[in-house]
Amino acid sequence: MRAYDNKIIFAGPVGAGKTTAIGAISDIAPVTTDARASDMTLNRKDTTTVALDYGVLMLDENTKVHLYGTPGQERFDFMWDILSQGGIGLILLLDNTRNNPVKDLQFFLNAFRDMLKAAPLVIGVTKTDLRASPSIETYAALLEKFDMRPPIFEIDARSREDVKKLVLALLFSIDPGLES
Amino acid sequence: MMLSNAPQPQLITVMPVGMDPRKLSVFRMAFRMHHSHQLYQLLDEAPGHVPDLAIVDVDSVDGWNAWHDFRASHPHLPALIVTTTPPRAGEAPAAVLRKPVRIETLFPQMRELLANGRTPAIRLSATVLPAAPAAPPVATAPAAMVAAPASAASDHSAAAAYVASVAPTLDEVISQSQQAHRAAAAAQQQQQSPAPSDLPQLMDLPDPVPEAEHDTAAAASVVRSMLPENQSTPASAGGKISFERFDPSAGLFGLVARLLRQRTAAVIRVREVPVLILLPAQDKALLLQPLETLQPLCSAPSHEVDQQPYANSPVNAAQQEIRPQTLAWQLAIWTCRGRLMRGIATDTPIRLRYWPNLTRLPPIPEAMRITAFLTRTPVNLKLITRLLKVPPEDLFNYLAAAYGIGILDLPSRSPQLSVISTEPVRPGSKVETVAAPSRPQNTSPAPAPSPAKPAQGSGRLLSRLLKKVIGL
Numbered sequence: 232m233r234a235y236d237n238k239i240i241f242a243g244p245v246g247a248g249k250t251t252a253i254g255a256i257s258d259i260a261p262v263t264t265d266a267r268a269s270d271m272t273l274n275r276k277d278t279t280t281v282a283l284d285y286g287v288l289m290l291d292e293n294t295k296v297h298l299y300g301t302p303g304q305e306r307f308d309f310m311w312d313i314l315s316q317g318g319i320g321l322i323l324l325l326d327n328t329r330n331n332p333v334k335d336l337q338f339f340l341n342a343f344r345d346m347l348k349a350a351p352l353v354i355g356v357t358k359t360d361l362r363a364s365p366s367i368e369t370y371a372a373l374l375e376k377f378d379m380r381p382p383i384f385e386i387d388a389r390s391r392e393d394v395k396k397l398v399l400a401l402l403f404s405i406d407p408g409l410e411s
Numbered sequence: 412m413m414l415s416n417a418p419q420p421q422l423i424t425v426m427p428v429g430m431d432p433r434k435l436s437v438f439r440m441a442f443r444m445h446h447s448h449q450l451y452q453l454l455d456e457a458p459g460h461v462p463d464l465a466i467v468d469v470d471s472v473d474g475w476n477a478w479h480d481f482r483a484s485h486p487h488l489p490a491l492i493v494t495t496t497p498p499r500a501g502e503a504p505a506a507v508l509r510k511p512v513r514i515e516t517l518f519p520q521m522r523e524l525l526a527n528g529r530t531p532a533i534r535l536s537a538t539v540l541p542a543a544p545a546a547p548p549v550a551t552a553p554a555a556m557v558a559a560p561a562s563a564a565s566d567h568s569a570a571a572a573y574v575a576s577v578a579p580t581l582d583e584v585i586s587q588s589q590q591a592h593r594a595a596a597a598a599q600q601q602q603q604s605p606a607p608s609d610l611p612q613l614m615d616l617p618d619p620v621p622e623a624e625h626d627t628a629a630a631a632s633v634v635r636s637m638l639p640e641n642q643s644t645p646a647s648a649g650g651k652i653s654f655e656r657f658d659p660s661a662g663l664f665g666l667v668a669r670l671l672r673q674r675t676a677a678v679i680r681v682r683e684v685p686v687l688i689l690l691p692a693q694d695k696a697l698l699l700q701p702l703e704t705l706q707p708l709c710s711a712p713s714h715e716v717d718q719q720p721y722a723n724s725p726v727n728a729a730q731q732e733i734r735p736q737t738l739a740w741q742l743a744i745w746t747c748r749g750r751l752m753r754g755i756a757t758d759t760p761i762r763l764r765y766w767p768n769l770t771r772l773p774p775i776p777e778a779m780r781i782t783a784f785l786t787r788t789p790v791n792l793k794l795i796t797r798l799l800k801v802p803p804e805d806l807f808n809y810l811a812a813a814y815g816i817g818i819l820d821l822p823s824r825s826p827q828l829s830v831i832s833t834e835p836v837r838p839g840s841k842v843e844t845v846a847a848p849s850r851p852q853n854t855s856p857a858p859a860p861s862p863a864k865p866a867q868g869s870g871r872l873l874s875r876l877l878k879k880v881i882g883l
């Protein structure tokens with residue numbers, strides 16, 4: 232059978248912290264394709280990812296789990312399809328300081344719907360230190376209305392502990408009985 | 412090592428083919444739940460074992476190639492095919508089980524396959540059953556949320572197929588209770604006015620049920636089953652399990668949980684000393700003394716705890732702000748102390764409305780694992796402890812904490828509700844054989860076991876990833 236795709240996809244809008252989150256747990260210095268943001272976007276950020284981010288979790292010298300960050304900007308959305316084939320699961324990061332993060336949530340669930348038919352979803356909401364609302368409960372109660380109960384946590388993408396928890400939740404969503 | 416004098420169960424190793432980790436986990440759970448003279452295990456968990464039979468899923472991206480590759484490498488291994496779209500009768504190369512796979516047919520089919528030895532029985536019994544009703548889209552099917560009305564119908568069936576592929580067996584086991592649970596929950600919800608905001612609306616606890624003898628006995632046996640095997644505690648050695656409950660509506664925790672659920676702002680006092688101000692509408696609580704000092708107050712009896720309206724209370728003590736969820740979660744742990752809350756019997760179907768914000772709540776061991784299981788589907792204590800090897804005190808603390816923040820979804824006042832938690836397969840349970848073609852009787856000697864392939868390993872990859880991430 233086809234080898235199981237050893238990869239985890241990080242997605243989300245510009246500035247949500249995808250590049251940062253991959254850097255927080257990767258065993259290698261993340262390979263990024265960030266460009267100066269000035270010519271790419273009107274966003275407040277200095278740099279933005281234009282193709283993908285790449286990091287690795289080494290299980291042993293032969294086995295790797297690949298971490299891919301998709302570019303936040305929609306103009307690079309062709310990368311989303313390429314990256315999201317197969318995969319262990321999707322980690323969606325939302326930036327609470329953006330105008331309408333709930334709309335971002337809907338947008339990305341739609342964009343990755345094909346992947347999500349076969350792979351689990353975990354949501355991390357970043358920058359809650361800068362803006363506390365919507366609260367995690369607001370997102371979760373909204374998702375519940377659609378009968379969706381994915382793991383959803385407040386995280387700081389710069390915190391390894393927080394990003395770790397996203398990956399753990401992904402693994403236990405696949406198999407609550409998983410043992411190490 | 413103690414040898415039990417009970418007859419040794421027959422250990423059967425099943426090689427999964429064409430399955431991703433989620434499908435594997437469903438079979439793993441089904442196998443764990445199955446108790447008979449035969450014990451089943453996945454080859455992943457027993458690398459090096461010689462498989463006794465294979466279950467081949469032909470619905471992966473590889474489709475039927477999964478079957479062909481498998482057959483080429485294991486020409487003689489008995490095999491069962493699982494698929495949502497079975498071929499026509501007589502055209503399948505092996506016995507076929509239609510998804511969603513039912514536990515009632517899975518185990519008898521496997522037994523029959525083993526009994527018949529190497530010539531796979533051509534048998535489509537399961538496929539000619541009336542199609543099982545599509546599973547309701549539970550789990551995390553995203554289809555419902557996406558904005559694409561044109562393809563709503565296909566989205567729905569995709570969601571149903573997705574659910575069936577993720578949790579066929581488990582779904583089947585609990586579907587009855589799930590439906591009953593939903594009905595009860597819906598009825599309950601109708602009686603309640605809608606929550607004024609996004610704060611979790613908590614169902615009231617069922618009326619305290621006087622604990623009948625048998626309930627206590629059942630609970631004790633659950634606790635016993637949770638103890639690690641072969642561990643004989645003084646209590647269990649004497650055949651007496653101490654089994655403690657606590658009242659989640661009492662004391663400081665009970666009051667905080669209730670005010671949160673009612674979204675009532677109040678000053679909370681213990682022995683007439685204000686200790687905190689709860690402001691649910693503003694999503695905050697103000698501590699009038701350090702959080703740790705509330706721990707001993709958690710054992711204060713209800714009559715020593717009271718509330719005063721917020722507006723009337725001048726407060727000028729130093730105030731530390733904390734989220735009400737964090738407060739309730741912490742008070743639950745301090746109050747519960749490993750005891751089971753009243754309102755949950757061993758058969759009560761429990762479900763979580765959604766995941767708690769685990770990165771920002773005081774830690775409870777195994778919280779991730781417990782949440783992942785309880786958000787999938789309603790399950791009762793028996794099932795939880797059988798499938799997750801979690802220490803009871805952690806589980807009970809977790810349930811109390813989940814109750815405290817309003818995400819514990821319990822059906823209320825429905826004593827007839829019960830989750831199927833007994834052995835899913837009863838001896839002699841009838842396998843549907845409607846119009847099954849007569850099977851060629853196979854009398855050939857037992858097959859030479861095929862050499863075990865190295866475990867195909869996606870499950871093990873996840874285990875190793877888990878270990879890696881825990882160690883980061």
Ligand SMILES: Nc1nc2c(ncn2[C@@H]2O[C@H](COP(=O)(O)OP(=O)(O)OP(=O)(O)O)[C@@H](O)[C@H]2O)c(=O)[nH]1
Nearest residue numbers: 245246247248249250251279280303357358387388
């Ligand atoms: N204050 C705060 N800053 C954060 C948090 N998470 C991430 N950041 C910062 O947010 C900025 C943006 O993060 P990136 O990782 O570049 O975002 P990205 O998702 O890769 O963005 P694109 O590549 O443009 O799509 C960085 O400066 C991070 O340090 C958080 O929780 N709080």
Ligand SMILES: [Mg+2]
Nearest residue numbers: 249250279280
């Ligand atoms: Mg980036």
